[in-house]
Amino acid sequence: MSKSPVVSSAALETPCCTPMAQQRIPAPAAATLAQAFKALGDPIRLQLMSMIASAPGGEICVCDLTPAFTISGTTISHHLKVLREAGLIDGERRASWVYYRPRPGLMRQLSTLLAVEESVTV
């Protein structure tokens, strides 16, 4: 569960990250970062991510996630795996239930990457 880091921890810990408006993203970094954006690029995964990130107590049970959607539990599980492998969340089994929590490190990198200077408003 907590054992599926497809994205190397080195890549996750290395701050990529000046805003892309200030500096072009090098090709190697683009691969890892694009994987994270792709993981957020599905409406269901984006909602899952927001439910996990905003969970009171910092974590939430899959059993609380599943009933919020009409798709099958199988598919929810698949989407959670994609988020996990992108390095955005982490899961832990406790008793019969699995709890997911956000990994703020990568989220912060993505946020910084997209940051735009205040003055450049269009």
Place this chain on the structure above:
Amino acid sequence: MSKSPVVSSAALETPCCTPMAQQRIPAPAAATLAQAFKALGDPIRLQLMSMIASAPGGEICVCDLTPAFTISGTTISHHLKVLREAGLIDGERRASWVYYRPRPGLMRQLSTLLAVEESVTV
């Protein structure tokens, strides 16, 4: 060229956007936002986006984008269309060349959405 706003301008101008760590994303907003994340979820598009966002003068010619990659100009054009339809960039033809510029509005929304409080560092 500048006429392909698949994402309604209403959706683009409405600030979605409190950080997802503070508030769950409503389903309707998730669709538009996920489209933008998906557009960034390809290594080539992410690099294109960063080249456009960091272009000196605020814009860059397709003819300067294409030679930076090994894929065909057809495919570059396709990727630019995806970024355009997601509301992330805008293109304009001038003389024989087409210039692209970033649309900071949506980028800023995405950045805010991913923002994490300083203290929650893990």
Place this chain on the structure above:
DNA sequence: TGTCAACCTCGACGCATGTCGAAATCACCG
């Protein structure tokens, strides 16, 4: 007007992805 260069659209091709049901795994509990 004809030609050339830049860029886009179209149609096609494989590969990736979202979805499901069935079956496996894990942990509790009687």
Place this chain on the structure above:
DNA sequence: CGGTGATTTCGACATGCGTCGAGGTTGACA
């Protein structure tokens, strides 16, 4: 030990997506 509920894995299917070559459109220029 056997049963039950929660979650993941597996296998299959349809759809979506990245890529290309061929051909079309636009604008410059002789």
